[in-house]
Amino acid sequence: MTPERWREVRQIVHEASELGDARSAFVEARCGVDDTLRQDVERLLTALEQAGDFLEPPARGEEPGAGSRIGPYVIVHESARGGMGVVYQAARCDDYSQRVAIKLVKLEIETESLTRRFREERQALAMLSHPHIARLLDGGTTNDQRPYLVMEWVEGRVVTDYCAEEHLSLRPRLEIFLGICDAVAHAHRNLVVHRDLKPSNILITADGSPKLLDFGIAKILSPGGVASQQTMLAGHARALTPDYASPEQVRGEAVTTATDIYSLGAVLYELMCGSRAHRLATRTAPEIERVVCEQPVSKPSRETGVEGLPADELAGDLDNIILKALEKDPLCRYRTVEEFAGDIRSFLAGRPVSARPHSFWYTASKFLQRNKLAAAAGAVVVASLAAGALLALWQAGIAQAERRIAERRFELARNVAGPVLFEIHDAISNLAGTTKARELLLSRSVQYLDALSAESGSSAALQRDLAAGYERIAELEGSSGLSNLGRREDARAHLNKALALREHALALDPGSAQAARDLAQTHRAIAGLGGGEEALRRGEASLAIINRLLERGPQSKELLSDRAKSEFYVGRGYAGLKRWGDAAVHYRNALAADEASGTGDVALYRRSLGSVLIQADDLEGALQEYQKAASLDEQHVRANPSNGRAKLDLSYDYSDWALILGRLKRPAGAAAHYGRVVAIREEMRAADRRDARAANGLVSGLWRLGNALADSGDRSGSEAAFQRAVGAGESAAAAFPGLGAQALADACWAYASAYREKWADCTKAKPWLLRTRALRLQLKGDLGEVDEAIAACGGH
Amino acid sequence: MPSAGVTELLLEWSQGNKAALNRLMPLVYEELRLVARNHLYREDAGHTLPSTAIVHEAYLRLVNQDRVQWRNRAHFFAVASQMIRRILVDHARERDAQKRGSGRPRLELQEAVAMANRRDVDILALDDALLELERLDAEQAHVVELRFFGGLTIPEAAEAIGASASTVQRHWTTAKAWLFDQLAHADGAGGRYDA
Numbered sequence: 001m002t003p004e005r006w007r008e009v010r011q012i013v014h015e016a017s018e019l020g021d022a023r024s025a026f027v028e029a030r031c032g033v034d035d036t037l038r039q040d041v042e043r044l045l046t047a048l049e050q051a052g053d054f055l056e057p058p059a060r061g062e063e064p065g066a067g068s069r070i071g072p073y074v075i076v077h078e079s080a081r082g083g084m085g086v087v088y089q090a091a092r093c094d095d096y097s098q099r100v101a102i103k104l105v106k107l108e109i110e111t112e113s114l115t116r117r118f119r120e121e122r123q124a125l126a127m128l129s130h131p132h133i134a135r136l137l138d139g140g141t142t143n144d145q146r147p148y149l150v151m152e153w154v155e156g157r158v159v160t161d162y163c164a165e166e167h168l169s170l171r172p173r174l175e176i177f178l179g180i181c182d183a184v185a186h187a188h189r190n191l192v193v194h195r196d197l198k199p200s201n202i203l204i205t206a207d208g209s210p211k212l213l214d215f216g217i218a219k220i221l222s223p224g225g226v227a228s229q230q231t232m233l234a235g236h237a238r239a240l241t242p243d244y245a246s247p248e249q250v251r252g253e254a255v256t257t258a259t260d261i262y263s264l265g266a267v268l269y270e271l272m273c274g275s276r277a278h279r280l281a282t283r284t285a286p287e288i289e290r291v292v293c294e295q296p297v298s299k300p301s302r303e304t305g306v307e308g309l310p311a312d313e314l315a316g317d318l319d320n321i322i323l324k325a326l327e328k329d330p331l332c333r334y335r336t337v338e339e340f341a342g343d344i345r346s347f348l349a350g351r352p353v354s355a356r357p358h359s360f361w362y363t364a365s366k367f368l369q370r371n372k373l374a375a376a377a378g379a380v381v382v383a384s385l386a387a388g389a390l391l392a393l394w395q396a397g398i399a400q401a402e403r404r405i406a407e408r409r410f411e412l413a414r415n416v417a418g419p420v421l422f423e424i425h426d427a428i429s430n431l432a433g434t435t436k437a438r439e440l441l442l443s444r445s446v447q448y449l450d451a452l453s454a455e456s457g458s459s460a461a462l463q464r465d466l467a468a469g470y471e472r473i474a475e476l477e478g479s480s481g482l483s484n485l486g487r488r489e490d491a492r493a494h495l496n497k498a499l500a501l502r503e504h505a506l507a508l509d510p511g512s513a514q515a516a517r518d519l520a521q522t523h524r525a526i527a528g529l530g531g532g533e534e535a536l537r538r539g540e541a542s543l544a545i546i547n548r549l550l551e552r553g554p555q556s557k558e559l560l561s562d563r564a565k566s567e568f569y570v571g572r573g574y575a576g577l578k579r580w581g582d583a584a585v586h587y588r589n590a591l592a593a594d595e596a597s598g599t600g601d602v603a604l605y606r607r608s609l610g611s612v613l614i615q616a617d618d619l620e621g622a623l624q625e626y627q628k629a630a631s632l633d634e635q636h637v638r639a640n641p642s643n644g645r646a647k648l649d650l651s652y653d654y655s656d657w658a659l660i661l662g663r664l665k666r667p668a669g670a671a672a673h674y675g676r677v678v679a680i681r682e683e684m685r686a687a688d689r690r691d692a693r694a695a696n697g698l699v700s701g702l703w704r705l706g707n708a709l710a711d712s713g714d715r716s717g718s719e720a721a722f723q724r725a726v727g728a729g730e731s732a733a734a735a736f737p738g739l740g741a742q743a744l745a746d747a748c749w750a751y752a753s754a755y756r757e758k759w760a761d762c763t764k765a766k767p768w769l770l771r772t773r774a775l776r777l778q779l780k781g782d783l784g785e786v787d788e789a790i791a792a793c794g795g796h
Numbered sequence: 797m798p799s800a801g802v803t804e805l806l807l808e809w810s811q812g813n814k815a816a817l818n819r820l821m822p823l824v825y826e827e828l829r830l831v832a833r834n835h836l837y838r839e840d841a842g843h844t845l846p847s848t849a850i851v852h853e854a855y856l857r858l859v860n861q862d863r864v865q866w867r868n869r870a871h872f873f874a875v876a877s878q879m880i881r882r883i884l885v886d887h888a889r890e891r892d893a894q895k896r897g898s899g900r901p902r903l904e905l906q907e908a909v910a911m912a913n914r915r916d917v918d919i920l921a922l923d924d925a926l927l928e929l930e931r932l933d934a935e936q937a938h939v940v941e942l943r944f945f946g947g948l949t950i951p952e953a954a955e956a957i958g959a960s961a962s963t964v965q966r967h968w969t970t971a972k973a974w975l976f977d978q979l980a981h982a983d984g985a986g987g988r989y990d991a
Contacts, residue, residue: 001932002932003931003932003933006932006933007933010933010970013970013973014966014969014970017969043977044970044973044974044977045973046977047973047974047976047977047980048969048970048972048973050976050980051972051973051976054917054972054975054976055917055922055940055943055944055972055975055976056943056972057943057944057946057947057948057949
């Protein structure tokens with residue numbers, strides 16, 4: 001065999017090994033007429049199945065034993081061993097009396113995605129606080145990178161054993177089950193699905209109350225976040241038992257709250273009749289699929305085998321309730337755990353249950369059973385009471401329906417505010433001409449986010465989504481980016497909401513680097529809004545967070561890129577305070593950090609450095625930075641001709657480049673560069689009439705062009721440019737009363753200054769001065785220089 | 797008592813100092829041989845292959861655990877896995893020569909399948925097969941060396957060879973199957989893979 005042939009065989013085997021039934025067809029297709037290849041492949045596939053533990057390294061004799069440490073815990077003893085790892089009883093090193101359960105994941109499980117899933121889920125799980133749920137306390141990775149979970153230690157007996165050993169009758173069994181339902185309902189309200197409900201995960205403590213273990217753990221431990229068919233059936237990592245698994249789990253489909261309802265039904269089935277709902281002859285994949293997905297579940301009353309629980313107690317309502325929970329189709333089951341529990345409560349109270357089609361006589365017969373006295377009092381009374389009962393039932397039905405609608409709306413809103421918003425925004429944000437569409441998206445999303453915040457309760461995952469949602473909204477409103485809608489104060493308010501959510505998330509999980517990075521990013525977003533000292537403080541806050549992370553851990557590209565961004569915002573903060581020297585230092589830091597990460601926006605950092613060098617009068621240095629920035633941005637524009645942001649950036653480069661040339665007394669060069677600025681911004685303005693930056697940028701490009709042409713001696717060209725600037729300014733002010741009016745005022749002031757200073761014509765300057773004054777008055781701007789100029793031109 | 801020297805050298809090497817490796821190797825090799833001698837002379841026929849235990853023990857003896865991270869450990873085990881292969885192969889040759897004079901027992905298929913569930917492996921047959929695998933794909937053979945002789949986990953092996961964990965997992969799975977096939981059919985003429 002040649003190395004090339006081996007690679008071919010290996011590749012086919014690798015791909016085939018991930019297939020189920022389709023494997024042989026796949027091998028046929030890949031090998032075609034090459035019989036030798038097919039034989040080699042089949043031989044290796046056979047060996048793959050037989051190889052088992054062959055050559056597998058044993059646990060290194062370092063499975064922690066009693067006394068060894070895992071994080072801040074010390075192991076007391078091993079408590080259980082399963083497919084996914086080992087469970088220990090442990091104690092906190094600093095408080096030996098506090099016992100915990102530590103689940104240490106097997107070495108061979110691919111830990112990277114596991115750790116990520118764990119981080120994602122941990123906050124949601126940590127928020128579950130219910131007397132019947134064993135709390136997830138902590139988690140982390142050991143020195144050899146094995147993830148572990150720390151849970152409340154629960155001393156108790158498995159629910160099925162407990163009921164059998166204590167010879168419990170029907171009512172106490174159902175009461176225990178109602179406690180279990182309470183816990184699951186609480187988790188569902190917090191958007192956590194258990195996924196692996198089974199008797200061994202339900203312990204009864206010394207006081208007789210249930211305690212549910214391993215909430216949400218199945219999601220963390222199953223590859224891809226869902227229990228795929230492979231993981232369940234192929235024995236690859238047998239995380240779930242098929243005895244209580246729902247049809248959708250067996251088929252590897254999406255897991256929802258309905259999945260837990262099914263498993264609850266299977267647990268109740270066993271509690272009621274002592275046998276399992278699934279009758280599996282063998283544990284092979286086809287048998288599991290046949291029994292779970294196709295075979296009807298027989299009535300518990302027919303299977304009864306529990307002493308003291310006769311079949312006639314189960315027949316009727318309880319059969320109906322259990323079989324409704326065990327419907328193959330999730331949509332036919334109870335919609336919520338509350339509804340399931342409600343039926344059991346109804347059964348215990350002798351009221352009608354919903355798990356049976358309502359007929360008047362069914363309801364009435366229940367009513368009569370409960371109200372024997374009323375029945376004796378006469379038909380009229382009975383009829384009126386029955387009507388009252390029906391009304392109450394009907395109202396209860398409405399309440400259920402409303403709650404279901406509310407729950408659906410909540411999920412929908414979460415989706416819209418999260419993924420949908422992000423996806424649509426990303427898809428259209430760089431396309432010119434979409435401002436109106438984005439504005440609509442924005443107002444709807446704000447409504448959703450505010451409504452969700454009010455209902456978010458204690459879900460950390462939701463808080464994260466909400467924070468990200470608010471940040472996106474703020475971005476659209478004008479904190480950064482090209483085509484913003486010019487609503488800076490709204491953006492600030494939304495970013496402050498995001499900041500509070502981020503701070504809360506970090507407080508919940510102070511060790512999470514992701515939560516810290518998220519918080520730093522929100523600080524930067526606020527810094528991006530400007531605002532003097534406040535912006536600088538935010539930049540510094542971000543930098544401090546990132547520097548702490550860099551001290552603590554490896555110098556990852558992402559963190560170095562975060563450092564570059566933070567340095568940039570600190571620099572920008574100083575620039576906002578006109579502390580040019582400090583600003584240049586931090587911009588240079590940003591460039592240095594960016595060199596190390598190679599991922600950031602070099603052109604932006606160079607452009608910004610150039611701008612403070614202009615202020616610091618280092619014109620040659622500034623020119624160099626702008627030339628580099630412009631050449632980078634020219635590449636961007638060439639590569640992405642429809643990217644509005646790249647174009648705007650390039651126009652800024654040209655504009656400042658021109659400014660420097662002007663200061664260097666090269667007005668013709670300056671005018672040429674302003675000409676380019678105007679061309680780009682006119683194109684952008686035409687592409688999207690609702691883009692405030694394009695509108696204002698065009699005004700400023702035009703009056704600057706006017707200045708440069710005046711300096712180069714082209715008065716008629718200059719006046720034409722000023723006239724166009726005023727025209728564009730009027731159009732901008734009409735569209736954007738704040739920023740647009742500001743741009744118009746600047747244009748008028750520039751035109752007036754040209755008349756006064758360049759062409760010594762006070763008469764012609766005056767109307768423009770007065771117009772500037774009126775606009776600045778309206779904008780509550782500084783009138784000092786305007787009034788001085790008006791005075792110099794002979795007063796009003 | 798862990799030696800400060802080895803820990804230092806390991807850290808230096810992990811940070812990219814190639815010369816440190818040259819000074820590290822003889823120290824590790826000596827320790828491995830010492831530990832291996834203790835293990836191998838205690839063995840009897842059909843013993844559990846002690847390579848990972850040896851490497852681990854040597855590691856605990858040589859390296860100050862408080863000062864190294866798991867990455868450094870992966871690098872140590874990577875170095876040690878090559879050495880322990882050498883030591884075990886030498887030992888097996890010696891033992892074979894003593895016990896039988898020449899030749900080694902061949903596994904029947906039944907026995908080979910049973911072998912999958914035990915950890916004892918014909919070390920000389922494995923060494924031969926690994927040499928062949930090195931010819932087909934050196935990186936795959938290296939992964940086997942790290943896993944089987946060094947006892948490295950998949951993430952550690954990935955760290956040691958600078959590949960992704962998923963690549964290492966794929967390498968490991970197919971190499972393991974190939975070696976199993978080779979050793980299960982090690983009937984003197986070699987498998988069809990020699991064709």
